[in-house]
Amino acid sequence: MNATHVGWAGLLGSFVLVVVAIALSFSQRLQLSRSMLWASARAAVQLLLVGFALRLVLDPNAYVWWAWLWVVIMIGFAGFTIRSRAKEVPGIFFLGTASMLAVVVVSLSVIFGFGVFPIEGRTIVPLAGMMIGNSMTACVLVGRRIVGELSEKSDEVEARLALGQSWQDASRPYVRSALRTALVPQIESTKAVGLVFLPGAMTGLVLAGVDAVDAVTVQLAIMYLILGSVATSVTVIGLGLTRRVFTSDHRLRSIERATH
Amino acid sequence: MLAPMGPESTASATPAILDFEAVSFVVTGGPKILDGVSLGVPAGLVTVVTGPSGAGKSTLLRLGNRLEVPTTGVVRFRGADLASVDPRTLRRNVGMVFQRPVPFAGSVRANLAVADPKSTDQEMSVVLDRVGLDASFLDRVADDLSGGEAQRMCIARTLLTTPDVILMDEPTASLDPENRLGIEALARELATEGIGVVWITHDLDQVDRIADRAFVLIDGRNASEEETAAYLTRGMSEEES
Incomplete structure (x- = not known):
């Protein structure tokens, strides 16, 4: 993996931090676990869609x-x-x-x-x-x-x-x-x-x-x-x-x- | 006690400089506040408008300063329909003092400068003197003034525009008796100086003390002479009892 390429494995790795946040929410009874999971998943879907669309728009050709x-x-x-x-x-x-x-x-x-x-x-x-x-x-x-x-x-x-x-x-x-x-x-x-x-x-x-x-x-x-x-x-x-x-x-x- | 006057009395010997001619005012999508009210304001007299709460007294005053425009009817200043006059010029000729003193942020000097940015300290001192405040008030923070002082400053601010008419919307409603009498005396003085004063109140003792002419509004319309007499008499009896 180079500096510019995170990759799917890297993305999953970074998701560990979301799991930590959810665990903290559970332990402190913040009742935010579902919101955190939803926000993270929604951000992933939105940004990936944008990324694929941008790939077409930003193509040098x-x-x-x-x-x-x-x-x-x-x-x-x-x-x-x-x-x-x-x-x-x-x-x-x-x-x-x-x-x-x-x-x-x-x-x-x-x-x-x-x-x-x-x-x-x-x-x-x-x-x-x-x-x-x-x-x-x-x-x-x-x-x-x-x-x-x-x-x-x-x-x-x-x-x-x-x-x-x-x-x-x-x-x-x-x-x-x-x-x-x-x-x-x-x-x-x-x-x-x-x-x-x-x-x-x-x-x-x-x-x-x-x-x-x-x-x-x-x-x-x-x-x-x-x-x-x-x-x-x-x-x-x-x-x-x-x-x-x-x-x-x-x-x-x-x-x-x-x-x- | 002041003789009650009905709408017919508006056509008095003294010519009006501010004329409300059959004005009505309807709030968009709301109730009718005024219904064909006629009233003339001569120079040099205190014209009192009284009546029960919700009768449309304050709205009538706002029409005179063009903070509102009538739905039907005409308001004239020196014969000109207000709709044809630049509102900024009109408002400097027909000043307004509100029920609650409205000091702006900053010093008394800064407040007076809103009315006339070119006025000098000397001119400001003269106008403060007219309302019973001395020149030392110029440096006072307006928000720190007492209710009576603040209302006097607001009157001074209005006087700096050299108005021909001053519309006063229950200007003593939030003041103690001493300040109330002081502001009343000031209104009388202004009338003596030739300014047409319109004073709104529901205090019938006050009507008796300051009015040269009195009008009663009931349910947004001019009260008839009988209703006017009954309102003023009943009010007085209630207060005496």
Whole structure:
């Protein structure tokens, strides 16, 4: 077995750790054994299916359009996932999908425009996947946070409107707070990288036998990309969602009404 | 005691600067809150709107500041339909003070700056003085003010927009008697200065103390003269007993 090939036997070997987790669950009566087994099996099936599909998409002889199609499907799934996690947020499917699209367009334009990575299936799909995955979580967080802030502070927002502020000005302190909440974890994880943990892409490259410094430069490019993606997505969600919560004549809608 | 006034009395000698003309308001998919209410607000007087809980008094006030729009009917400011006026301009002319003081985060100065970011400390001190607070309050944290101080600061914040009309939605409901009387006196002063004050209350003693004109709403409509007389009289008898 070389560094890049785990193999079925290796996979089964790593499953021993899941057995350990299940044993711990039993011993501590956590009643999580079935969930752990189900999650592990489901992850295996999902990832293997994805792996076989990716093998076709990432084949050097495959058309690069298959990779772009894959990205479009990822964006759609991300929209559905965001909606399922933040049902109370008005128009979240449209906004979430739009923000994912913005993330992919902006980030890939930069990364391919500057020639950081070549435009190939093997770069398009994983890069887009990482950006969408990280941005999705931030979008859910910022969407829920904005709705929460504007609902809880509706008296303050209306007091600001009543003083003649525009809806943009009246909502700014609360939207700003929500955006900060969504972005700070990403900034913190960017700061802690290398000191506290080794990120996934770099670990994967090192395991695959790539020189450590080369792996670091790839990882840095990806981290900057993710930071930019998260910032782009939460801003799109933040501005779009806030717009929906107000009328064009600077009145605050009730959140319940805005969902219809 | 103040003479009860019905809807017919709205067409008084003093011309109204804020006019509610047969306004109705229905919550989307919900109940009718207001049903054809008419009311005029002249400058320089305290116009009190009273009535039982749920009569639509607060909603009426929100229509005046355009935080809500009427389902039918028209609200006019100086003759112009509010639908045709920029809401931001309107709200600086028709200010609003809410039932519970709503201080924003930060100092009193920061709060006043929301109303007018260009105002100087001197201008802020003048407006604080009008509401009975001295200039030292500028550096105080707004959240640390007492209920009465916070409500005065909210009134000062509204005054900084130099409104022609101030809509006050039960502004003393959460205050102690001393502060209640102080805010009432302040409303009377503002009226003396030429501002049209609309004051909502269900406290009939308060109606007696501050109203130049009183309107009663019942079930979202103007009470008739008989209903107005009965409401004010019954209320007074209940409180005296």
